[in-house]
Amino acid sequence: MTTQHITVTVNGEAHEADVEPRLLLVHFLRDSLGLTGTHVGCDTSNCGACTVHVDGESAKSCTMLAVQADGRLIKTIEGMADGATLHPLQQAFWDQHGLQCGFCTPGMIMQSAWLLADNPDPSEHEIREGISGNLCRCTGYVNIVKAIQQAAGEMAAAAETQTGSPVAAG
Amino acid sequence: MTTQAEPRTSAAIGGMGHSVKRKEDPRFIRGVGEYIDDVNLPGQLWLDIVRSPYAHATIKGIDATEALKIPGVLAVITGADLEKAGLHWMPTLAGDKQMVLPTDTVMYQAQEVCAVVATTKYIAADGVAAVVVDYEPLPVVVDPFKSLEPDAFVLRPDRGPDKQNNHIWHWESGDRAATDADLAAADVHIEQDIYIPRIHVASIETCGCVADWDAVRGQLTLHMTSQAPHVIRTVLALVSGLPEQNIRVKTHDIGGGFGGKVPVYPGYVLAVVASLTVGKPVKWIEDRSENLQADSFARDYHIHAELGATKDGKITSLKAKTVADHGYSDAAADPSKYPAGLFNVITGSYDFPNAFVEVDGVYTNKPPGGVAYRCSFRVTEAVHAVERLVDILAHEIGKDPAQLRMENFIQPEQFPYKTPTGWSYDSGNYPAALQKAMDMIDYAGLRVEQAEKRARGELMGIGISSFTEIVGAGPSHDFDIIGLKMNDGCEIRVHPTGKVLARISSQTQGQGHETTYAQIIAEELGFPVQDIKIEYGDTDTAPYGLGTYGSRSTPTSGAATAVASRKILAKARKLAAHLLEASEDDLEWEPGKFSVKGSPDRFKTIQEIAFAAYTNFPQGMEMGLEAVDYYDPPNLTFPFGSYICVVDIDKGTGRVNVRRFVAIDDCGNIINPMIVDGQIHGGLNMGLAPALYEEITYDELGNNMAGTFMDYLIPTAVESPAWETGKTTTPSPHHPIGAKGVGESATVGAPPAIANAVVDALWHLGVRNIDIPITPQKVWAILHEKGLA
Numbered sequence: 019m020t021t022q023h024i025t026v027t028v029n030g031e032a033h034e035a036d037v038e039p040r041l042l043l044v045h046f047l048r049d050s051l052g053l054t055g056t057h058v059g060c061d062t063s064n065c066g067a068c069t070v071h072v073d074g075e076s077a078k079s080c081t082m083l084a085v086q087a088d089g090r091l092i093k094t095i096e097g098m099a100d101g102a103t104l105h106p107l108q109q110a111f112w113d114q115h116g117l118q119c120g121f122c123t124p125g126m127i128m129q130s131a132w133l134l135a136d137n138p139d140p141s142e143h144e145i146r147e148g149i150s151g152n153l154c155r156c157t158g159y160v161n162i163v164k165a166i167q168q169a170a171g172e173m174a175a176a177a178e179t180q181t182g183s184p185v186a187a188g
Numbered sequence: 189m190t191t192q193a194e195p196r197t198s199a200a201i202g203g204m205g206h207s208v209k210r211k212e213d214p215r216f217i218r219g220v221g222e223y224i225d226d227v228n229l230p231g232q233l234w235l236d237i238v239r240s241p242y243a244h245a246t247i248k249g250i251d252a253t254e255a256l257k258i259p260g261v262l263a264v265i266t267g268a269d270l271e272k273a274g275l276h277w278m279p280t281l282a283g284d285k286q287m288v289l290p291t292d293t294v295m296y297q298a299q300e301v302c303a304v305v306a307t308t309k310y311i312a313a314d315g316v317a318a319v320v321v322d323y324e325p326l327p328v329v330v331d332p333f334k335s336l337e338p339d340a341f342v343l344r345p346d347r348g349p350d351k352q353n354n355h356i357w358h359w360e361s362g363d364r365a366a367t368d369a370d371l372a373a374a375d376v377h378i379e380q381d382i383y384i385p386r387i388h389v390a391s392i393e394t395c396g397c398v399a400d401w402d403a404v405r406g407q408l409t410l411h412m413t414s415q416a417p418h419v420i421r422t423v424l425a426l427v428s429g430l431p432e433q434n435i436r437v438k439t440h441d442i443g444g445g446f447g448g449k450v451p452v453y454p455g456y457v458l459a460v461v462a463s464l465t466v467g468k469p470v471k472w473i474e475d476r477s478e479n480l481q482a483d484s485f486a487r488d489y490h491i492h493a494e495l496g497a498t499k500d501g502k503i504t505s506l507k508a509k510t511v512a513d514h515g516y517s518d519a520a521a522d523p524s525k526y527p528a529g530l531f532n533v534i535t536g537s538y539d540f541p542n543a544f545v546e547v548d549g550v551y552t553n554k555p556p557g558g559v560a561y562r563c564s565f566r567v568t569e570a571v572h573a574v575e576r577l578v579d580i581l582a583h584e585i586g587k588d589p590a591q592l593r594m595e596n597f598i599q600p601e602q603f604p605y606k607t608p609t610g611w612s613y614d615s616g617n618y619p620a621a622l623q624k625a626m627d628m629i630d631y632a633g634l635r636v637e638q639a640e641k642r643a644r645g646e647l648m649g650i651g652i653s654s655f656t657e658i659v660g661a662g663p664s665h666d667f668d669i670i671g672l673k674m675n676d677g678c679e680i681r682v683h684p685t686g687k688v689l690a691r692i693s694s695q696t697q698g699q700g701h702e703t704t705y706a707q708i709i710a711e712e713l714g715f716p717v718q719d720i721k722i723e724y725g726d727t728d729t730a731p732y733g734l735g736t737y738g739s740r741s742t743p744t745s746g747a748a749t750a751v752a753s754r755k756i757l758a759k760a761r762k763l764a765a766h767l768l769e770a771s772e773d774d775l776e777w778e779p780g781k782f783s784v785k786g787s788p789d790r791f792k793t794i795q796e797i798a799f800a801a802y803t804n805f806p807q808g809m810e811m812g813l814e815a816v817d818y819y820d821p822p823n824l825t826f827p828f829g830s831y832i833c834v835v836d837i838d839k840g841t842g843r844v845n846v847r848r849f850v851a852i853d854d855c856g857n858i859i860n861p862m863i864v865d866g867q868i869h870g871g872l873n874m875g876l877a878p879a880l881y882e883e884i885t886y887d888e889l890g891n892n893m894a895g896t897f898m899d900y901l902i903p904t905a906v907e908s909p910a911w912e913t914g915k916t917t918t919p920s921p922h923h924p925i926g927a928k929g930v931g932e933s934a935t936v937g938a939p940p941a942i943a944n945a946v947v948d949a950l951w952h953l954g955v956r957n958i959d960i961p962i963t964p965q966k967v968w969a970i971l972h973e974k975g976l977a
Binding site: 038040041045048049053055056057058060061062064065094095098099104108111112115118119120121122123124127142145146147149150151152153154155157158160161162 | 221226391392442443699862869897905908
């Protein structure tokens with residue numbers, strides 16, 4: 019078995035490992051690093067339960083090899099909260115009952131975070147389009163949309179406080 | 189039971205009626221839930237499964253030589269190995285049997301053929317790829333009607349000499365003669381074939397387990413995705429011969445169930461066998477293709493339905509003859525007396541004088557069907573049939589479908605209502621729910637808009653469904669699964685400091701039991717909801733019960749929780765009398781405290797009473813404040829609702845767009861309005877899905893044509909409407925807190941509303957029925973034929 023040496027920064031912490039070239043990023047995160055918040059729900063990149071950020075971009079970690087993550091910055095659900103302080107999206111999913119079984123939730127939150135980074139003030143339709151690569155079987159999406167709207171509002175207000183000027187409407 | 193429209197407790201206590209935020213959510217939003225694939229034990233091995241590419245074939249040989257040469261592949265388990273221990277077949281929950289591994293014949297595509305045990309999941313997959321199986325294909329039976337023909341290939345020769353055919357069972361309910369006579373004499377006689385297609389629950393988490401055999405202690409711990417862990421433990425004990433006290437089933441967090449995690453799949457058993465063999469923990473996690481191709485399916489009902497009515501639209505009789513495709517094994521989890529579930533609730537919300545239903549179960553070369561899709565007991569099929577027929581009648585006699593329903597509803601004063609197939613509906617107010625839906629969506633305005641659009645050549649439809657559900661199985665005199673009575677329990681322990689631990693036998697797969705059961709106790713005893721911890725899913729500690737499916741948790745375990753709380757309250761009253769030096773009769777209870785009548789300043793809080801239960805109790809009283817209850821429901825509960833759907837049809841593509849959907853539900857008294865709304869939203873999506881998108885089909889060779897999420901179309905946020913919900917409240921008169929159960933209502937009620945809306949849009953073109961899923965292809969073909977597309 020040949021292996022390849024990689025260095026990957028996950029949630030701000032550098033990890034070095036010798037991995038098989040065929041190892042999927044999601045299995046590296048879950049099995050090698052023990053970050054089991056990133057889930058696997060399908061084999062075909064449809065469900066989005068494995069969504070993480072790679073260099074700030076949303077990516078389905080079941081469709082990427084660990085060796086492709088060499089030298090890159092990964093963020094997973096475990097890196098979203100700041101200690102006891104939840105990310106506005108985590109808080110909003112809780113407030114709005116945006117989850118039931120919770121299995122799609124980490125991927126859904128990661129995708130939503132990327133969506134709001136790309137478009138801080140999305141319309142309902144833009145939200146629905148933006149999360150259409152992430153499947154939820156429990157919620158009917160109604161409260162997920164509400165949660166993303168709540169977080170968008172709070173994040174815009176926080177940005178305004180920081181910069182002293184309103185964020186341009188998306 | 190009185191209607192509880194407003195909360196009785198303060199927000200700080202958080203009893204019934206409060207939208208308490210979920211106690212389970214902090215771990216899920218941080219990604220630290222513990223689902224089955226997150227369970228990893230020291231020394232754990234992996235099991236992967238070789239599956240059949242053929243739907244029906246003889247196995248001529250299995251060559252594992254190359255697989256066993258791979259470093260890290262430890263064993264290959266075949267049916268022949270299991271046969272030595274008598275484990276190659278296992279019982280299903282429906283009294284049939286199914287293969288764990290075949291010894292000679294595979295019966296459906298993707299059936300388990302043998303299992304590879306290896307040190308990692310990647311090496312296990314390498315092993316699977318290296319196993320060579322020699323198959324000789326056999327004739328494939330896909331169509332259940334052909335399966336019933338006399339010369340059909342007998343799929344299950346293992347059955348007795350009198351059962352050498354593919355007919356599993358016949359079941360009927362109601363009065364055939366009276367129904368036939370009424371139909372023959374009826375002014376209007378509607379007949380319609382309706383197919384309810386095979387679908388799959390496809391919870392986003394697939395199934396899996398970690399089997400952990402400890403040879404020194406003689407202890408088997410099975411971590412698994414199960415909605416009914418106690419049943420699994422008992423079946424395991426019976427099948428394996430291991431003593432039941434040494435089997436522990438733990439479920440952890442479950443990533444959606446919807447009925448798909450009730451059955452026992454071969455993978456679970458293989459992991460147990462592997463762990464028993466190698467003495468190490470063995471993990472099996474199916475991938476999505478295995479889940480969609482091999483796990484149990486729902487529906488697959490071929491219904492021929494008839495309805496009789498007077499010429500002015502008074503319905504008088506209903507008849508349904510159904511062929512049920514159960515695949516190669518009857519692995520449904522239906523109660524013993526009800527092989528077709530509760531399909532005879534088919535008279536629905538209407539006052540039918542006569543009804544008769546019959547169902548024949550049939551074997552085919554498909555995976556076991558007849559399980560569940562957010563409705564365990566065939567209610568969805570029944571509701572679809574009656575709601576389609578009533579709509580066809582309305583259109584045929586030219587009466588508004590809402591008006592026709594109003595004229596035929598069982599009226600509020602008729603409850604308890606005995607149906608012609610023998611059920612006793614507990615309570616209902618059907619006209620109120622439909623009227624509320626009509627008001628909310630502006631039904632009259634929509635009909636005006638529809639007429640205007642039709643004049644312009646646009647296709648808009650309005651569909652109604654006024655369903656009656658039947659949930660909460662069930663009373664012990666009628667309901668058992670393989671002999672186990674369908675009762676459920678709750679055990680409550682109040683600790684000295686006034687904090688509460690309660691264990692329930694139902695299982696959450698996302699329903700929020702950690703919150704709602706705490707609210708029931710908060711309601712009954714006045715402990716703040718945040719002081720109450722709910723546990724479940726560990727058979728070593730939870731009380732026995734049949735688990736969560738069929739919207740039965742609140743009707744059974746929820747009732748047990750209320751009754752156990754009341755047992756605690758009775759003891760608390762004695763303690764309060766002791767502490768206040770008053771007679772029990774002189775005490776008044778309000779949630780959280782007992783006070784002396786007329787002296788409101790003389791009181792003891794429930795926390796003070798809990799402390800006294802361990803520190804200052806009267807001589808002769810047992811220490812502690814605990815209770816357990818196993819609830820045997822006196823009747824089922826009958827939630828209901830009225831849904832109205834508005835669709836627009838694109839003439840160019842045949843695409844159906846659900847523009848609006850109003851759902852009025854009545855599930856009795858509500859524990860947590862936020863969670864009930866969430867259940868309705870999710871249920872509606874799982875009604876939308878089979879109505880417009882999802883179907884598992886097979887080609888003539890038995891190849892599954894929807895075995896991945898590329899082909900099996902779960903609605904995304906884009907396809908899903910912004911559901912609009914509303915409530916009426918008609919408590920169950922027999923349930924301790926007046927609740928009825930809600931998880932499946934919307935999945936049951938939504939599909940006919942959507943189908944009725946589409947047919948309503950096309951009726952003037954001569955369209956009378958379109959079987960679900962109503963895909964763009966089906967609609968476009970109709971429009972094309974009519975010269976409109």
